[in-house]
Amino acid sequence: MTAADAHQCYITPILGAVVADQFLGRYRTIMVFASIYFVGQLILVTTSIPQADTAAHFAGLIAAMIVIGIGTGGIKANVSALIVEQYQNTKKYIKVTKSGERVIVDPTVTIQRMYTWFYWAINIGGLSSMATTQLEANVGFWAAYLLPFCVFFLAVFVLIVGRKRYVTRPPRGSIILYAFKVMWIGLRNKGNLNAAKPSYQEGVGGHRYKTHWNDLFVDEIRRALVACRIFVFFPIYWVCYNQMLNNLISQAAVMNDHGIPNDFLQNIDPIALIVFIPIMDLIIYPGLRNIGIQFRPITRIFVGFMFASAAMAYTAGIQVALSTDLSSHWQLTVL
């Protein structure tokens, strides 16, 4: 896994993480949010049957969106943290393989391997809309929503069956809340984050704030905040990216579809990702490195944004021409 890849797993989601760390513990938090998620899907499936009237469709959809949003927000945070907790060994050790080779069994490698599988699971899951969009076109919306509902039931089943097996730690207090406290103290002191350091507090005489962290933690928060400057540009990217889920689907609806449902096309995105991530990681980036071109994360993001802009310009052109041929857009997500 490259650094850019790896960073994805380290972005800590907020809501569920706080609940888990502060109150419930990881497993119970997942179960609570899974139940919420479940309710949201139940609302969606039942209100999407053809017998329901438009008002029921509408109310059901809004309620489902809100409830499902809470469910997925809460689960996502904790599942990605739960997986790493399952591997308890922290020491490297030497093992002799069957072929007689001495090797070092390394916890870091093990956890990377676990995350590699984890991301494959995500990518495979991302292909599910191939099935649901076909169901939508050929059977109905209720069927398109029922299939994920059933699959989600399997997730809950696996969670319950394995409940004795999961290694979980009790809640210990959330680092995220500490991080917010540090930033708040920084703001109150005209942007001086050092004011949140225990050593600074001692220096000025008396503790004005309760500090549950050490100086290094404050320095790390500062580094994180500096790194966050790049995110200023991300809303623009997301405006483009989200087009795939809305306007581009609408655009495809007025084109000649050759029998393919209009919303089936956005599947090209996860497929392109599955194809291009290994190509980028194993061929393009190492190749560039070999000929002396350092392709650093910021440059990658820049190039990715250029591709996204080009794709948007391209689709805008199609819209203007109201072309009837099915030109499938694709978007290369370098990030």
Place this chain on the structure above:
Amino acid sequence: MPSSSSWFPRTRIRYQPLDSDSIEMAEHTSIPTNAYDDGRERSKDDRRFSHDIAGGDLDLVAQQDTERLPGYAKATDSSSTLGEHSSNDTTNDGISEEDLNTLRRVSDKIPLSAWLVVIVELCERFTYYGLTPPFQNYIQYGPGDQPQGALGLGQQGATGLSNFFQFWVSALNLHLHDSG
């Protein structure tokens, strides 16, 4: 050996002796995972582990970053911010330097419970990515339209609601795109 850390808790790493026992003591400063609870000697200052509380997964990156930092910024102990030392924090777990440099590194057996978590994640993402794409047609078109829909709110309404949903999910979740 007697625990010198109880006498000089803050300066422990600087006085790290060279015999192999001491490596055990320095170990928890660079553990990449969050499994501290197995009887290893623990620091008195629990906050040293606080980076890990949200799930432990930050540590891998932190460790990689550490290697690129100047010496004063390297150690995980807060005393290091005073710039007094630079020490090699990495632990050998009793494996000789030569073996560390020459032997191939392999993954341990992945526990069954981790596979179960992978399945849960697969199902959850399957659900999420399966649900969202049909929303656009569902909202934009009416029951008699081609393609078929349900609400008939038009492209503007559909795009608006879809963006609201994306915003709502990200506001609660703050995750970047999973698969990229």
